[in-house]
Amino acid sequence: MIELKYKDNNSKILAPLNGADAWLSATPEEVVRQKFIVYLVNELGYSLEQMAQELKVTNSQRGTGRASADIVIWKTIEDKNEDKHAAIVIECKSDNVTIQPADYYQGLNYATWVSADFFVTHNTKETRCFQVFKEKIPKNLGKELSRIPTASELLDDKKKEKLFQDEKVFEKDEFAKLLHQCHNIIRNNDKLSPEAAFDEISKILFTKIVFERDNRNSIDKQSIFSKKEFQRQEEEYDKNVRPYLKGDDKKTDYVQIIFRKTKEKYAKDALFNDNDNIRIRKESFLSIVEKLEVYNLSKTSDDVKGIAFEKFLGTTFRGELGQFFTPRTIVEFMTNVLDPQEGERICDPCSGSGGFLINAFEYIREHIKEDIERQKEKIKEQYFDDSYLKASEKEKEKTDALVAKLFKQLNEELNLDNDKSRLYHLSHKCIFGTDANPRMARVSKMNMIMHGDGHGGVHHNDGLLDVNGIFEERFDVILTNPPFGARVDKELKITAEDSLKSKPHYQDWLNMYDDYEKIINQREKDIKEKRKIVDKYDVGKISTLTEIMFMERCIRLLRKGGRMAIVLPEGVLNTSNLNKAREYFESRAKLILITSIPQDVFIASGATVKPSLVFLKRFTEEEENNWASITKEATEEVNAKYKKQIIEIKDKLKLRGSDAPSREDKKVLRTELKTIESQVEIEIRAIIKERFNYSIPLAEIASAGIDSKGARIKNDLPKLKDEYTQYRKEKEIWETDLATNADYKVKNNAIVRIEKDSIGNLKEIVFYAE
16 A cells, blocks of 8 residues: 655655655645555555556657657566557646546557556546557547556456456436436335426435545545545544534434535525425435445536536426426527637526527537647647757656646636636626526526536526626626516516615625626615616516516626527518517617528427527617617608698697687597508608618528427538538628637746736736746
8 A cells, every 4th residue: 555645845745656755846746646646556556566657658650759659568577578559648738627638548549659558537527438449540549447447357358358348338317217216216215206306306406415525535435525535524523513512403314414514615696595404314315425426526527417417407497487498409509609719708597497508518629628739739830849859868868858738837827716817707707697596597507517617607586687697798608598478577676686786796796897886786776776677667657477577687787789599489480460569679789690490399398489599789888879870860750741630630639619620520530540641650760771771681490409308300500500600600790719728838938828908018927837
């Protein structure tokens, strides 16, 4: 058995593969490597003598530097001493960085060069093991295995062959099935409804996440929230804490005690109410913990957790709460069409299960990851040039070390715990949402955590009211699917419960946003005056349908020139009694695409009306002025045309005494006046449409990737997305330079990010610990 050793206030860590007194800087990546070496020795039975670290391998490909494998394992000590082929090559990556496909291929290349049987990629999020097909050029990752072989398996060809056959099939389906098994435990033991059962599973999952995040730097079994670990903690609590408690606390079950810690951890996120408890039997709780202990949720990849959780949600809430789930094919299409960029703010005021926010988060995150890989390629081109090939071994080593350092610094851009990173900024500053249903607000937060985060901007709040950073003219992109068919109660008032001062983050928001005091003061005034919510909106006088109210809300939330995509019942586009509402929206935003989709798409989610996907762009300031100018001109022209007729009729209606028209004549005159006024409105609108003229692309899709039962079918939406993207770029439908990839430069052998400040001056940002 070996253990980690530190010195110099934990700034140095022992690297036993380099010698008994080999101390290296305790960088995050080095700590990951040394912990994994401890695991390989203590858990899998390898000896230090059959391993090496930073082993240089031959690379015939120019432009990649000299390859150096993090950890290499031979079958035996003798094989290592005789310079025989290695058996396993391991690539370690720094803590909190998602391993990229390029990292897999790097490990595969290394393993191929030394003719190894296996290659492994490892960090605190995930460990993956692949079989190396030596006879093939390393273009494909090949077969992923269920686990790393132990030292004894490496020596036994039969055991090794069995491991090759034991291909890893875990991934998303297995986790989703496991969540359903947990659901069934509660259904059978505690007789709860599907929604209430989900609430209990979410509490346990969050408890597990808190424990495993707090212990994620450990790779031993104590890092997993298991039944055994819970019982150990309970025994310790009963022995050392409970005897000194009084009253109800002395009797409180440890299940509730450990859940209290979870509530405290997420207190500011308002995930749970103060009086929330675990409401299932202890036997059910322990059975679920035992089922889930196969996974460490802090180390399971976001892709696996997220998609599995989404599948579980989709079946759990099908039916009564199905309206909160927009089919994934629709979500992806709407997101892809709007093409949100890094640095843009995105909002869904009816977030439901969080589908739009998650997809937008992942969409931008992938672009950031791709950009980091591009930056690495630029660094390779810069340093692994002709002069590198001609350099001495010592000079090459210096260059290799510098490139490795720059890569490590760039990886910090993907670290969610680094408040200067691009991914942190995306997660904490750009994703916002609300849902009026408390359960769905919690579901949305949890769903986002499972997908990789961004949950901090999501709130249980009426979507028609401001909260946190969700206020007017703030967002670049809105993606939403508002509730259909219901109406906002005309008598619903803004009450003390809506006070922003009562929110957990109130003081943070006050410090974070300019002029936020105005929003807070306005809310207090609305409460004092008992103002009705519908009175805050212009369309409240026309229609209180939720889809109409949220159309105005979304347009108001957008900055000028911002864009939105919204799912609407087709009636909003063509019903005559909503003419006034359509005119109102047309006076504030351009329709940039309307896509009619089959009704079947939403039947699985419980919808009964035929939907359309409507894309709009709020007027820019120039367009606002143009619209106002055209409207003024049109109004003056048409009013002048009918002025004489209107005056004549009004003059006749003003007559009194013997000159006054009869009651019947007055009725005719009023009808005539109403007809003329209606004609005036029609002619004004016609002139505006003629002079403020633009094309509105219309599309009808036969198959949108999902049928009425939720099964996958042909999907015509990706092709439409490609066609529309080409069209909107050619027509410059919206600004294309809203956000760009970050720029970097190497300065004093370190990398810095170049950004523009609020007045356009360039500044250098150091985004990693120096």
